Amino acid sequence: MAVGMSGKFITFEGSEGSGKSTQARLVYAYLRKRKAPVVFIREPGGVLLSETIRKILLDARHKNMTNECETLLYMAARAQLVEELIAPALKRGAVVLCDRFLDSTFAYQGFGNGVSMDFIKKIGKVVTQGIRPDLTFVFDIDTKKGLSRTGKIKDRIEQRALAYHNRVRGGYRRMAANEPGRIKLIRVNKTKEEIQEIVRGHINRLLGLNPGRLK
């Protein structure tokens, strides 16, 4: 978070099939029940312009997209999302839950695709307007297991894809080790409900909520 903002910014990160979106949704439902002023968004997207950019990123025709072009499109979508939605919501004191944020670019484009970390860091600083998550969850799952949960691989695993996803996972683990205060690494080896309990514990502490009040 940056100066002059009274809300809290919480991001959900992790590789494919880690269950991060499910956990984010459960937190959203939980905070709504607790009557917290909460906003839930996904990246890339969240506002009209960023959703339009998302479509380009997901369009199968653009298979030859360069790594730098891809990185810049994610950053463009993020610049708009921060300005239009995240910064104003934090200013008015809301809890902003974001399914992916800048750490995804470090993990996927940086660690995964070899885009310069310095390039990502410099652009990231500008587009986020200095806003950093107060709390980030990284859901960590064995790569093969995660990919099989998404249905993206079946019997035969493509080795190149596996190596790529392993680099992404390794990147997330390294970031979590470097910033243990902000980033909570959560091993996905329990039930959805058990993981949510751990996540809520961190959120209750951050927001000063009484854990016993609501199941």
Add this chain to the structure above:
Amino acid sequence: MAVGMSGKFITFEGSEGSGKSTQARLVYAYLRKRKAPVVFIREPGGVLLSETIRKILLDARHKNMTNECETLLYMAARAQLVEELIAPALKRGAVVLCDRFLDSTFAYQGFGNGVSMDFIKKIGKVVTQGIRPDLTFVFDIDTKKGLSRTGKIKDRIEQRALAYHNRVRGGYRRMAANEPGRIKLIRVNKTKEEIQEIVRGHINRLLGLNPGRLK
């Protein structure tokens, strides 16, 4: 241009209504007649992905686009254009004519909209892969006159828009003054044909063409 490239890269710059696109087209026709291996592209665009990004930039629904988002979209389109088209064309020895390039971002987003020059420079270095124009024409016209030629203003001139376009023009003039070897500032106070003669003079010198051979 960068190491390992044998072609020549020529860009056409200038504010609205300066006639730069017309001059670029005339040069293209001229070089085709002279049997030079020539490629003509416009920015943003030139390849499928960049044209898709162009559509976002021109879409009137996106009036609230932030300056940083806009800059990043131009840069994303440029990254793809350089990788897919400009770099390969220069490698095989072509003359590449480009209607706008990185200087436009300095002029419009930098000087015009106040985006950090350092931000533009750092991203520009990466997306251009170090490829710089061998020759750049900046067509310089009085702002009001240029705007009236585009039909974008009629009787009443919006002062804020005029100030913006004056900043863009001033930026171009400053860049030309800083790099007189690469950038040729051409005052638009002559006929289209007279201006084309001046432009061809520079191009003939760059490409080692005999000026007398063809009218």
